[in-house]
Amino acid sequence: MAQSSNSPANSRVTSFDEFTQLADYSLMDSLHADPDATTDGDDHRSRQVFSGHFVPVTPTPIVRPEYVIHSKTLFRTLGLSDELAQDKAFSQLFSGDVSVAKPPMRHVGWATGYALSIYGTEYTQQCPFGTGNGYGDGRAISIFEGVFNGQRWEMQLKGGGPTPYCRGADGRAVLRSSVREFLAQEYMHALGVPTSRSLTLYVSKTETVARPWYSPESHSFDPDIITENPVAITTRVAPSFLRVGQIELFARRVRSNAHNQALEELHMIVQHVIEREYKDEIDSELAFSDKLIELAQLFRERLTRLVANWVRVGYCQGNFNSDNCAAGGFTLDYGPFGFCEVFDPQFQPWTGGGHHFSFFNQPTAAEANFHMFWSAIRPLLEDNQEALEKLDEIRRGFQNVMQTQMQDMWAEKLGLREFDHALFEELVKLMSHSEVDYTMFFRELSHMPENVSALKTSFYFETSSELDEQWQSWLGRWHELVKTGSDLSATAKKMQQVNPKYAWREWLIVPAYQQATQGDYSLIEELQEVLSRPYDEQSKEMEVKYYRLRPKEYFNSGGVSHYSCSS
Ligand SMILES: Nc1ncnc2c1ncn2[C@@H]1O[C@H](COP(=O)(O)OP(=O)(O)OP(=O)(O)O)[C@@H](O)[C@H]1O
Numbered sequence: 001m002a003q004s005s006n007s008p009a010n011s012r013v014t015s016f017d018e019f020t021q022l023a024d025y026s027l028m029d030s031l032h033a034d035p036d037a038t039t040d041g042d043d044h045r046s047r048q049v050f051s052g053h054f055v056p057v058t059p060t061p062i063v064r065p066e067y068v069i070h071s072k073t074l075f076r077t078l079g080l081s082d083e084l085a086q087d088k089a090f091s092q093l094f095s096g097d098v099s100v101a102k103p104p105m106r107h108v109g110w111a112t113g114y115a116l117s118i119y120g121t122e123y124t125q126q127c128p129f130g131t132g133n134g135y136g137d138g139r140a141i142s143i144f145e146g147v148f149n150g151q152r153w154e155m156q157l158k159g160g161g162p163t164p165y166c167r168g169a170d171g172r173a174v175l176r177s178s179v180r181e182f183l184a185q186e187y188m189h190a191l192g193v194p195t196s197r198s199l200t201l202y203v204s205k206t207e208t209v210a211r212p213w214y215s216p217e218s219h220s221f222d223p224d225i226i227t228e229n230p231v232a233i234t235t236r237v238a239p240s241f242l243r244v245g246q247i248e249l250f251a252r253r254v255r256s257n258a259h260n261q262a263l264e265e266l267h268m269i270v271q272h273v274i275e276r277e278y279k280d281e282i283d284s285e286l287a288f289s290d291k292l293i294e295l296a297q298l299f300r301e302r303l304t305r306l307v308a309n310w311v312r313v314g315y316c317q318g319n320f321n322s323d324n325c326a327a328g329g330f331t332l333d334y335g336p337f338g339f340c341e342v343f344d345p346q347f348q349p350w351t352g353g354g355h356h357f358s359f360f361n362q363p364t365a366a367e368a369n370f371h372m373f374w375s376a377i378r379p380l381l382e383d384n385q386e387a388l389e390k391l392d393e394i395r396r397g398f399q400n401v402m403q404t405q406m407q408d409m410w411a412e413k414l415g416l417r418e419f420d421h422a423l424f425e426e427l428v429k430l431m432s433h434s435e436v437d438y439t440m441f442f443r444e445l446s447h448m449p450e451n452v453s454a455l456k457t458s459f460y461f462e463t464s465s466e467l468d469e470q471w472q473s474w475l476g477r478w479h480e481l482v483k484t485g486s487d488l489s490a491t492a493k494k495m496q497q498v499n500p501k502y503a504w505r506e507w508l509i510v511p512a513y514q515q516a517t518q519g520d521y522s523l524i525e526e527l528q529e530v531l532s533r534p535y536d537e538q539s540k541e542m543e544v545k546y547y548r549l550r551p552k553e554y555f556n557s558g559g560v561s562h563y564s565c566s567s
């Protein structure tokens, strides 16, 4: 990738001063700031934001911050030395105190507004003003945009205090959800699934907020107690945090003729999406209408591939609304997520999510988001019938492309050259009947067993001899098909590269954030380590500890098998 002309090469950044030198706001400066905002960003009250692409706002630092963890992997990618994570000024900055910033870095961060569509239906009720003008980053504040080794990244605090979009809430995130988000982002990256990344995590030693949650050993569906939780700030990093909902917000303003710059602001934000997320793939010489066609094509490709990847690794985004759908086609918002343990196509860990966002419904949820994206960029082509037709064709083709991505993914997971419909249908039935552990089952299958007995370590349910026979015959047919590919050991090896050994198991994450509340971060570190190499066999000790079926007591267990989004 080309080195940006005004950024120094940063082979290794060892000091805070060097870090701040990498700030570069040239792209975001091309956008409109909210004309009603104070320039020093100190207005944190919930209010309507009528125009502009972002609101300058300062974060509110957490009180007495303490370092918990940083991502060594991401630090390496960015060229930051590990020591920086515990540097005084760096720690202050990423626990919300932007006053330490030195030019060219700025003392003010920014939050963005976005619209919300749930499963393709537009909502404004979530906005306290009923207009949609008060909905957006309520507790996410970007504080840095810069170029690291030629690549542009944005850094965003989550839990950095209220913004005008806070809707009267505290703008905070609790330690529990911050630990989950921190670990899950890096786990997804290690699995090879496009995602926002984790930079750092700091917790307050004294500041707490109250949230509904589950009492110990609760079987309640909804939270049954209110608990005080330490507040924390995780910083996430991505090429941008532009969401489908953001493009929608500007398109809605065009439709309602909200102000006379509405169409221009929509144009600008879409141009910005191209610049930030698709620059390397879209020829800058193309006419804008052709760029839009390319953008739609590329986003469809990324989104369908993303969702196929989610299903491959057992990930469920329990609230896949357009405001949680990154325009760059990567995973965003690790609140209502979970990973499927006991195989269930309708798995949905988030109690507020409903069936439509369950595990196997994700392709349909993605299509609804793509639909909103398509209808949001359409006004930009209104005077170009030919381009509109091309765009509509891309929209119509979503389902086919999605299906192909899913079938290719299943074929890969099963070590087959081609997807086999009958074999797959039968497998889904058997996996459901035997209540298999999704991750362990495919991992065991990657060792090419001839006999069903070898798969039973992944079963939660004692199978009948009849079911065993069905498995045996399925295995026979599978082996026949596998044989038509390359040699068995090469296939096994390939399968082990798409079927992870180490899964996200919520009951193994819970103790990590609980111990962190007591100031012990060792389990978080251990999890970071195990989850950074999910396809490797790792040590016997790690296998015994982490390659395990979920124990009985964690079924139907509030905060473990299901949870509300009290984050
Ligand atoms: N404690 C809070 N204070 C202010 N706003 C909040 C708070 N919790 C959630 N929100 C806002 O409510 C909306 C819905 O919450 P949701 O859980 O999807 O988001 P999130 O997890 O905070 O954000 P993101 O999508 O940025 O990861 C978001 O716009 C979010 O900014």
Ligand SMILES: [Mg+2]
Binding pocket: 323, 324, 333
């Ligand atoms: Mg969200």
